[in-house]
Amino acid sequence: MKLGFDNDKYLQMQSSHIRERISHFDNKLYLEFGGKLFDDYHASRVLPGFQPDSKLRMLKQLADQAEIVIVISAEDIEKNKVRGDLGITYDKDVMRLISVYRQNGLFVGSVVITKYAGQESAHLFRNRLKKMGIQVYRHYVIPGYPANVPLIVSDEGYGKNEYIKTSRPLVVVTAPGPGSGKMAVCLSQLYQEHKRGIRAGYAKFETFPIWNLPLKHPVNLAYEAATADLNDINMIDPFHLEAYGKSTVNYNRDVEIFPVLNAMFQQIYGESPYKSPTDMGVNMAGNCICDDEACQEASRQEIIRRYYDSLGRFLAGACAEDEVYKIEMLMNQAGITVHDRPVVDAALKRAEETGAPAAALQLADGRMITGKTSNLLGACAALLLNALKELAGIDHACHVISPEAIEPIQILKTKYLGSRNPRLHTDEVLIALSVSAATDKNAQLALDQLPRLAGCQAHTSVMVGSVDKKQFKKLSIQATFEAKYENSPIFFKESGV
Template sequence: MKIGFDNQKYLTMQSEHIRERISKFGDKLYLEFGGKLFDDYHASRVLPGFAPDSKLQMLLQLVDQAEMIISINADDIENNKVRHDLGLTYDLDVLRLVKVYRSKGLYVSSVVITQYKGQKSIESFKNKLEALDIKVYYHYPIEGYPHNVEHIVSDAGYGQNDYVETTRPLVVVTAPGPGSGKMATCLSQLYHENKRGIKAGYAKFETFPIWNLPLKHPVNMAYEAATADLQDVNMIDPFHLEAYGVTTVNYNRDVEIYPVLAAIFEGIYGYCPYKSPTDMGVNMAGNCICDDEVCCEASRQEIIRRYYQSLNRLALDEASKQEVYTLELLMKQAKVSVNDRRVVTVAKQVAEERKCAVIALELADGRIVTGKTTDLLGPASAVLLNAIKELGGIADEMHLISPTYINPIQNLKTRYLGSSNPRLHMDEVLIALSMCAATDSLAKLALEKLPELKGCQAHSTVMLTEGDFKVFKKLGVELTNDPIYETK
């Protein structure tokens, strides 16, 4: 896998830049942290070399100066809003984040529950947090927010919110997802700190869009593809262009809210410390790209993957046609089609020849293996076995799993668990393979090749079961599929 991003340079440069920003404000910096602090796989896909936990590692370089605040919208708790990438409700994800941050050595001081209106489910959530020794604060709806600046910057606006007690110079404000109130939490704190005579500042850390790459650079277009469901659009920052005569890239929501933010800053400080939305950012990722073409190609592939995800979400009534249209337009702008994803062409060709469901998987060295539906295996299980055989140099005609293990599993599924499909899914195949590996050297060799599937590309001509999809994800295989059910 080719590298296009210098991760070590990023860790050093990013932490130094945040230290500089802290020093500009004096006592304290509230850093709104957008996106994922760890397991940022979108960034690692479009910037090959970017480690999924890079932002976490960067913060660990500031561990003695930093503390964490997590914001969550009370309505999201009440409505059981779910993070679809994890299948967790937002309140459970906050508990997960607290435990993960602490396990990494970060200090989590408090949780701010925003838009609190006395929702019934909040008390139970608060009790869980306090049991973890986490302080809980409430922020309330503000009439006329965000445009009635005079009311917002007053004792009846931000003044009614709880003041969050903090002790360190860098306060990182994060959240389980968008709409949680990170920015409002930061601005409310600036108001309260200013009233107490504490010099506090605000900055924003968003990896994408990358401000010092061109507007239509594939990396920035891949960000638009990733947020097509939110209808985010990258645009030239007009305020930065007017102030400095320099073209930079931001996204529509930050540009639209900037005049309001500038007015709020003026209400708090008497002046606005930033001349543009770009000025507020501290992201250094654009300075750490070491091979632009590698990142461009990776981003074009990400746009195609996002297109297939959108098609599947539409088939499941989880997306709009507008979202699909947006991704089709992005593909045209990026000058790519589904045929630029090699595994798509191979999978469809073999499926047409064999008249059955097929998955094609591209190994790291460019070899492509396929798997099709048989009486014993589904296409996912078949391609998995074929791939690790290929990696292990094991002849195709060799059986890695003895029928002694397959038949009992099939009987269990059909006779005792009521399944009409005797074919083995991926998790069942892996369990059977693990059992065979105890006595069979070839099975053991094949099992040891599983880590080499990480980062490989695959495409299925049918929609897979949730179980097979999760196994591909755990193995690190980047899977796309046609939005077609294998059976009616």
């Protein structure tokens, strides 16, 4: 739980750097905003001290200068594309984003529907937004994009798109997810603004990879692990190296598209304002690391967590085996195995001792807590209770939930709700603990320890149900799960990587 990132310095430095970039142009900057704006939990895990809403807080410092443009692809609306982390469609997420930004005092100027070709679903969504008083613009598919630069940068290309009317110096272009068309919207606006005599600028804000950390730094390797499903690859920016003789890190898609972007800039301006993809970025996160070793260790743990996540997804048929192999390669590059995650061996040892599923959790001070499966509690529920009692200084022989109180819940589950498993899950055990807290001081004391579980590491010897996974997430416990079903002896593979 050691801090490695100075969040206050980041907020000040990042907002100042964006203001400085705005001044390079005619007081108009289109900022392509990648990643999650107000719930960046990956960044908070690999840069301990980084707050998940840091980027939102940084933008709030620029609220008087900034407006937000949200981009969504008509194709994603048409096929009801879903955000994997939230389980909602992209069009619903646009509505959610508008609400969140406005609640935080940020001005949402408009929504742009890209790849518009008269799709009925996109047309209905457009009408819905307009009825809510939200300005909506349509951008169209351009034949030969992005290679046919002469056509793209012309009145038959970007010129056919509807011009987005903006009123503030900083235009933050964001989207529900990748592939929405943020970059194309920014470049289209540069062309449209140039026709109107305004020399607007473009910049890109991506937190990862961090350009001024080494290529194989664990923080950057953790980004590759996080995007293993997209097959993003970190690489030295060859354009930056050639222009300045300095090694900086970017990722393959930006490096591959830069010659095309450069040609577009030259077509619009007569010259390009940037010599490399790195030049386009405005990310200051690398300058705000205050304890590099803490960030390295946090990132090594994140790579192992991503590995276990991929193993579980492969077991469920949700990803290809190549994704698992890629993260194995990253673990080799980082010089780590699953045994560098202490809770793994602790959970597996406890499972071997008891002959049943078990779980382990490491507290902030390094103490290791385990939980075993019993007739009353599942391994995760037992682990949670044991951890709370340990933090509260309550003897483990002391019952904070009476067995007599658990029995009626088991009867409810099996007799009336049709469950075959009488053991309590984590959510049920917390409800039972809350009920006990009304009359038992020890139960209340244990309940009061819940916030102290945030950031703790945990591991289970088998895959667990969605209820326990969600509860760990709500408590901010960073958990991994062995790729093995409770009722099957089959592992995906040995955990010896």
